[in-house]
Amino acid sequence: MSSAESREKILINEIVEAVKSISASSFETKGYEVDLYRHLVKTSSWTEMHCAADGQMQKLDVNGQIWSDAIQEALDAHGNVIIPERDAPYYIDRPITLKSGHHLAVEGKGRVILKPGSNCCMICNNHVICGQLGEVGLQDADTGIVIEGGIWSTLATARGESNGNLSGAVEAGGRTNDAFCTNGTFQLSNVNKVRIVNVTFRECRLHGIQFSNCSQFLVENIRFEDHRRDGVHINGPANYGIIRNISNAAGAMGDDLVALTAWDWKHTSMTFGPIHHLFVEGVNGVSANRPDCQSEIRLLAGTKNFPDKKRLDCHIENCVFRDLSGIKTFKMYDQPNLELGRENDYADPVGHMSGLYFRNIRLAALPDEPVFQIASNMDGISIKDILVDFPLSSGNKLVRIGPASQTYKLGQAPSKWVELFSPDSVCTVKGLEISLADSSYSSTDIDNLVEVVNQKINHDYPNTTPRGGTGSGVWIKGTSKN
Numbered sequence: 001m002s003s004a005e006s007r008e009k010i011l012i013n014e015i016v017e018a019v020k021s022i023s024a025s026s027f028e029t030k031g032y033e034v035d036l037y038r039h040l041v042k043t044s045s046w047t048e049m050h051c052a053a054d055g056q057m058q059k060l061d062v063n064g065q066i067w068s069d070a071i072q073e074a075l076d077a078h079g080n081v082i083i084p085e086r087d088a089p090y091y092i093d094r095p096i097t098l099k100s101g102h103h104l105a106v107e108g109k110g111r112v113i114l115k116p117g118s119n120c121c122m123i124c125n126n127h128v129i130c131g132q133l134g135e136v137g138l139q140d141a142d143t144g145i146v147i148e149g150g151i152w153s154t155l156a157t158a159r160g161e162s163n164g165n166l167s168g169a170v171e172a173g174g175r176t177n178d179a180f181c182t183n184g185t186f187q188l189s190n191v192n193k194v195r196i197v198n199v200t201f202r203e204c205r206l207h208g209i210q211f212s213n214c215s216q217f218l219v220e221n222i223r224f225e226d227h228r229r230d231g232v233h234i235n236g237p238a239n240y241g242i243i244r245n246i247s248n249a250a251g252a253m254g255d256d257l258v259a260l261t262a263w264d265w266k267h268t269s270m271t272f273g274p275i276h277h278l279f280v281e282g283v284n285g286v287s288a289n290r291p292d293c294q295s296e297i298r299l300l301a302g303t304k305n306f307p308d309k310k311r312l313d314c315h316i317e318n319c320v321f322r323d324l325s326g327i328k329t330f331k332m333y334d335q336p337n338l339e340l341g342r343e344n345d346y347a348d349p350v351g352h353m354s355g356l357y358f359r360n361i362r363l364a365a366l367p368d369e370p371v372f373q374i375a376s377n378m379d380g381i382s383i384k385d386i387l388v389d390f391p392l393s394s395g396n397k398l399v400r401i402g403p404a405s406q407t408y409k410l411g412q413a414p415s416k417w418v419e420l421f422s423p424d425s426v427c428t429v430k431g432l433e434i435s436l437a438d439s440s441y442s443s444t445d446i447d448n449l450v451e452v453v454n455q456k457i458n459h460d461y462p463n464t465t466p467r468g469g470t471g472s473g474v475w476i477k478g479t480s481k482n
Contacts, residue, residue, distance in 0.1 A: 106150025184210025301351025402473020423469025
């Protein structure tokens with residue numbers, strides 16, 4: 001066993017041991033059926049926009065039952081609630097708030113749908129805290145929460161149709177200035193020992209699950225169907241978590257299937273901080289009905305600059321990724337804020353990652369660009385047992401080291417065009433190990449699979465794009481401290 005394999009095994013054992021208590025059968029006690037609170041159900045009428053078989057949008061008149069009060073009252077009274085499967089969906093018009101020890105289960109193919117115009121997340125925890133002004137840790141955290149089962153939807157029935165549910169706010173109606181910057185269908189922040197299993201997210205505009213400021217969590221057996229944004233999205237600080245058996249089951253993902261964002265754009269993140277000791281296993285990024293659309297995984301480190309000028313190192317370290325397929329890109333590059341203006345929100349300096357282990361990654365199609373795109377500082381990344389289902393040539397690159405440059409055109413005027421990445425940064429990578437499952441590749445062949453990028457200024461910009469830059473990639477071969 002190599003030193004990298006030994007470190008990886010130790011890491012996995014540490015993570016599994018930390019999460020073991022929330023995987024135990026003690027959570028499987030019989031719940032209290034929400035039907036016993038049916039007297040709190042409200043009936044209302046509204047319209048929904050749905051996509052017809054011919055691709056045209058059509059208006060649907062709905063007379064539905066709103067179960068928000070019934071579900072919340074049952075949870076507050078008993079803590080352990082079952083929502084039975086039935087033909088009709090359970091509509092909610094505000095977030096269901098989970099407190100310490102709460103267990104919410106939806107049986108079978110039971111559907112929970114966010115009523116049009118509710119404009120909020122569907123689930124949040126009780127003691128959400130804001131990390132916009134400075135570093136946070138667990139403070140009066142909600143502990144021992146379990147969510148299992150069900151098909152959940154915010155009614156994003158087409159790429160351009162959300163039925164008025166665009167915000168992940170922790171209260172109904174959304175807020176113009178949501179202090180928490182929540183963006184998840186399930187929004188869990190300031191939590192410890194959380195388990196989310198056997199859940200399907202169908203046509204949701206928000207991240208499926210957004211964790212932030214969390215420790216000891218298990219996310220397992222999660223399906224995404226025609227999902228419009230990130231799947232499992234983790235904001236730092238976060239540690240000791242397992243993300244397992246995640247699939248893009250239908251359609252193309254709207255964004256990253258799994259995202260570990262220690263640093264992220266300030267208007268989309270509740271908190272910021274280091275991410276470490278996470279185990280991501282069994283991820284399938286391509287659905288049977290859209291084999292042409294593979295998914296992506298993001299790792300975004302950085303340095304957070306708070307309003308009081310204090311800085312926080314938001315690094316990513318000691319994480320294992322194993323048994324992944326249908327992933328076209330592992331995005332490990334810096335990306336300043338496109339929506340609020342890159343000069344208003346950027347990592348300074350760029351992020352640092354270390355102790356990352358990728359194993360058994362199946363590549364089913366020839367990628368247009370390198371699969372592993374590294375534009376951060378890296379010390380210790382082991383990429384082993386890559387399964388390639390197509391012939392590799394000398395021109396194929398699996399790893400790219402160095403800053404990227406790409407122009408995003410906001411209208412016709414070049415004065416409004418912006419740079420997506422950080423083309424002037426210098427990114428240093430050391431401790432890189434690569435091996436393919438096919439042992440016939442020699443070490444020289446492996447070196448040929450790595451591309452090092454040095455940016456240059458494009459003096460013909462904006463006649464041609466991108467703008468380019470002065471940054472460079474540095475690959476220091478040899479061993480790592482990790």
